[in-house]
Amino acid sequence: MAKQFEKRDRRFLGIGVQSAIKGFFGGNALLSIAILLLICVFLGKEAFLFFPDHHKGLQLYRKSGQEYVDGMKRQVEDHADLNSLMAQAYFAEKADIAGREWGVVDAFGYLVDLAEDEGEDEIDAWADAREELEDAEEDAEVKRAESEARAAWGEKLGEILAKADRAEADRFGRLEAGEWERLKASMAEWDPVEEEPPAFVVQAEKDLKAKMGTFEAARNAFAAAVGPLNDLKETLRGKAMVVKEEAEADLTAVARKKALVEGAAASTNSEDRQRRLDEAAAIVIREKFPFAERTEVFYESKPEHARLAAEYLVALKAAMELVPRAPGSKEAEARLTQIRSELPDVLQDFSRNSVMVQEWRHDKPYGWWRSISAFFFGKDWVTNSSWHDFFGLLPLFTGSLLISVIALMVAVPFAVSAAIYVNQLARRWEQTIIKPAIEFVQAIPSVVLGFFGIMVLGTFLRELSQVEALSWVPGFPMAERLNILNAGLLLGLMAVPTIFTLCEDALNNVPRAFGEASLALGASKLQTVWRVIAPAAASGILAAVLLGFGRVIGETMVVLLVAGNKIAIPDFSEGIGVITQPAHTMTGIIAQETGEVDKGSLHWRALFMVGLILFVISLFLNWTAQRIIHRFRIA
């Protein structure tokens, strides 16, 4: 019978049901691979178009003279850092050695301001009355008016003094006993028109000057040292800006002209058409932007810069000579020591920048490698700036990395020990509680966690950090509620289920026979876990940690909400305390900025590049994890 082995597959539209089902599943698998490939191609294309554009941008930065001006800007900024230390030293010294006088002068100033503010009408009235009285001294009417005005002022002054707030007048508690009362009493004698301070206040001012005079002079000289250089920078900055804008306009000239002409052709309104055509005619299309001609001014300013730089060094030295050798305040001493120790580095940077400024040429070719490393190792991410956009990955990368490291430091011990406990040591009923509870964390929407981070954890950490007894903890008290630590803790929580589940799988994959053999040799449960099960699962646990890392570094919502979004490399000088600073992340920047950039712009492509790097990091982590699992799989 030939029919016996006939195919029994039912057919539908000529396709066998079996092969249709097979095709469906196979097709889905293929589709997901195709989509993955498409994502790779798309990401890769957009991202790699970034580099030529970025390179062009940096070339313009050099040609327009912005690079030249920024050399000076760095010199000025470095000085500003020192200057703020100097100010701290000055005020510390003032508070310590002339605190009393300072307090009196400040409090008096407060009282005068208050009186002049609140009693403005009365003072004006009295001043007018007095003027009139001067002209007509004999007039009884005028006399009476004057005394009335004086009485009104006296009354108002009483009100004002009753209202005066000591805490406001003396915020740092510098006033000594009785001085507040003395000041208030002296106000009665104070003439709001003549504005002559009472004698003891004048004395205090004099004393203050005597004590702080030299330091103040030093401080002022120090601050002023950079003035001329700063002025030069500001002037040149404006010029570079103009060059850049014109050059950029030039780059788009052809396109703009074309658009205007097309617009005119389509326009029905003759007036409008004429306007467009005129505008188009005004656009000059130059073969090449005359950078050499336009940047002449910078070359011309080089000798002046050299002169000002030399003068700056002399002025700085002179100002440092003026600074008191032995300040009375410990704090001031510390700050001054810091300035002295930082000074050599700053001066070195200064001369390096001077050399850079002097050697700058608009037509020196910009190296490819430099523009690539300007992205990967650039310390600034500055966008939407009217000056120049910098796309440096480093601040974002450090932010992501710090947050991830904290998250892992929290999550790994917790998740791994929980997995070991649940898998090896827990009773059945404990398992039925702990496992779902931990896995439930995964179900919390990340935006909710972020909200929790802002409202609860942030406030809690901040308040905790302000506890006096904890002030020894590095980074405490923290200035920001939203910071790396806060984001790291929340991400740690999010990573726990991932690591926990994968670790548990790894432990489950350890053959039962290992545990049995160990127990049969008289090992305790803990010894078995520690010496046999955990080592056998080690590769799986490591892979779990890596995948947890991938999860954490790719997480967006929480960091966007909680990390504080400050685009700057955190200041590592505080050591571990760095974690209480805010930061921005690679994921956060993409989420935050993608919506508001023009498609196809350099900024847009830079964001894609960041995305690509995230993708590569995740891919690498996953791949390594897979390899580890594969390599150490127990036969």
Added chain:
Amino acid sequence: MSFVPQLNERSMNEINFDATPEPALPAEIPVMSPAKSRGTEGKEAAKSLIEIEDLGFSYDLGQTETLRNITLSIPKGQVTSFIGPSGCGKSTLLRCLNRMNDLIDTAKVTRGKIKIMGQDIHAADVDPIELRKRVGMVFQKYNPFPKSIFENAAYGMRIQGVKSQKVLAEAVERALKQSALWDEVKDRLNSSALGLSGGQQQRLCIARAIAVQPEIILMDEPCSALDPIATARIEELITDLKENYTIVIVTHNMQQATRVSARTAFFYLGELIEVGPTTKIFGNPSKKQTEDYVSGRFG
């Protein structure tokens, strides 16, 4: 000898079988040094080391009994075989002897008791961990740890807290020699145990069990995953080991039972049907079921 840790006065890392009998031992059980040859199988040597009295055992908290009314004594210094059709409870009984069944939450001894060296092993003050140090086990599927050969053999000593490299090395060498593996692995003690052949791995598992010098070794079908040559080597090994250890072996292989064991116990559906000298069980069984089984009529 006792499994009660607090009574055991010897420090764990100086287990010494040449020690004088411990006072905790019942007087009628002579403690002999396994290190010394016990050439004869005289009346004294046949004194039982393990006494199972009317044992009932259940895997499901007593609802059904997997083992029923087992009364059996296993003499010291001999090899005893457990035979019987699949599922009759041989492995279960074996695992009762070192309380491995404690690891199953719902497992429970429903009746009777097991005495090893006179001590009721289910007494409240018996620590199963101490018990397992004295009653070693070799599993059906060889299961060395994913560690080096040396570490496998040294494992039992390590968990007992032995740190001295010298003591460990001596113990490992002795165990590997006793398990006839030394010559094959002495040059690669630090390579992974998983690189050995199946038979070598099983012998390593035996070495691992005897490195802590237990009193008793339980073997659950130790050769079932091995080829005939490897099986022959293990059987040889068992014959050598019986000089020093009391061995209980579960086997499906009748020839194996006749080759290695002095006594054989036949189980059927959770009950002990017959026990006696191996020659009698295979030559002249007194029960019909036994005869059917050994002659291959069922099972």
